[in-house]
Amino acid sequence: MRTLATDRHLYRSNPRYVLRGLDDLKRSQRQALIGSSPSSAIGGLLFPLDGADHGSIKAVSAPTASLFQQAAVPTWLPSPLLPALSGEELGDLVGAEVLEIQITGRFVTGIEALTELAHGPLEPPDGRLAALSLKAIAYAESLGLRAQAVIAERLYSFHQVAIRGEWRTAEYGDAFRARMSHAMPHGLGSDPRWIEFGQRPWRVHRRRDAQLRADRPTIKLYISPTPDNLADVVAASIPLIIKAPGIVGWKVADTVDTMVRPDKFMVYLASWQAVQDLAGELSSALAGFDVHGVPFTCDAGLDGLLSWGLDPASSPDEPEALVDSWRTWVTTRLAGGLVQARQAGLIGGQAQAAALHRLRAAGVDTSTWQPVTRPISTSEGSAVCR
Structure with a gap:
């Protein structure tokens, strides 16, 4: 072009x-x-x-x-x-x-x-996530909609997993949150390096000494397993994340509605080098888990289990x-x-x-x-x- x-x-x-x-x-x-x-x-x-x-x-x-x-x-x-x-x-x-x-x-x-x-x-699309993104566009176009906000929402929510009937019960929701709590490393809540925020429908942690730069775009690493694999992926990932340099924070699904999203687990990083280093560590730890995959993101490994995007900066x-x-x-x-x-x-x-x-x-x-x-x-x- x-x-x-x-x-x-x-x-x-x-x-x-x-x-x-x-x-x-x-x-x-x-x-x-x-x-x-x-x-x-x-x-x-x-x-x-x-x-x-x-x-x-x-x-x-x-x-x-x-x-x-x-x-x-x-x-x-x-x-x-x-x-x-x-x-x-x-x-x-x-x-x-x-x-x-x-x-x-x-x-x-x-x-x-x-x-x-x-x-x-x-x-042509380069990889599974790129092909998935084109499918999302084809789907949205086929609906024949005229309202831009509605089309954008359909694109954004593409590839969510349909919520099963048993997932809608209070018992399942409580059990899911219990599994997610159990997946977190022991002692994380008392670790002075991290601040936890109660921001349902998300479980959010931010590094206490992170220097946020509003004039820089935020680099985001997506970790996208299938819903059934999420707790195990969190258990395998968080110990590596809390030791990795350049981590600003992370958030992970805390409700069924966020669990079924493709972008259900995200890590925020301060530099490109931090993204590359963490993706390399996670690629070894997460090999073999089933992939969900986040449309409109760039593949960073494991056929779409890891991908990244760049949130725009403010200035x-x-x-x-x-x-x-x-x-x-x-x-x-x-x-x-x-x-x-x-x-x-x-x-x-x-x-x-x-x-x-x-x-x-x-x-x-x-x-x-x-x-x-x-x-x-x-x-x-x-x-x-x-």
Whole structure:
């Protein structure tokens, strides 16, 4: 795909959207759109001029709102007169239909622009998780939905295990939590290095001396066994995790609803080296366990039992309330691509390809599902954070 990173192009704000402030909304509308996000985190709202059927309402950060205002007059980007934007950031704004880009003398946006910028076929999936991710996109496209938030949720929840009838009983829930408690190392609760948080539906531990850096993306290692194997995998993993360098914390399912998710056990790390070292240790300890597998993550070993993602960072220019988890960030953009494809009359493989082009422009290698560079924080539709 032709990159936007090294080339200057002429951009302009999408004239089919108008920028408004939160004060223009009724309280009920504001709550429905941004939930509990503080008003100070939202720089503006982009409303489609020709009604909701044209596109989604977009909640944007203050820098994006400022850029939208300045680019009302066509502007060459990157520009030393404006905040530095990477090619992936510009691709994301074009893909989200916030900006238009001039190609062969005319301004285009969204999947039309990304299709024209694309060169060569999409790369085939590299491994089981990548193939699973494509199945998720095909499934979501086949539903024929039009609401971006609903499509994103279907993508995010793809590959959950159906809850069996006996799992819904209070007795099973109590027994599951007892097994998970027994799987934890003896003495962990009194270990001064770790703080435990009661955040149902999760069991959460954080290293007491961890130095969290809000200006850096958070690296997340997913450990994804089948539900029946979870307690045994936790018992084998936690002793290695608490001794490993670079661990910020971890969380693991504490209810049946989280047990059936593919992303049921996650470790947060401070560096790439820490990810590689821990994945190597776990690969030896967890060989032979049945794999569930987390869509839209990059395989780190054992045919999908271990994988990773990169939660976007927050910064003064990217309010924390607009920062998503890796999989929320990915599925929001895929859903946006599918919505645009349906509006353009594309179905099946063409619509799926459009969604992949949307994500590739934002900086994701869709053959491996790893980020090419740090993801940025823009929000299409409601600002959902996990």
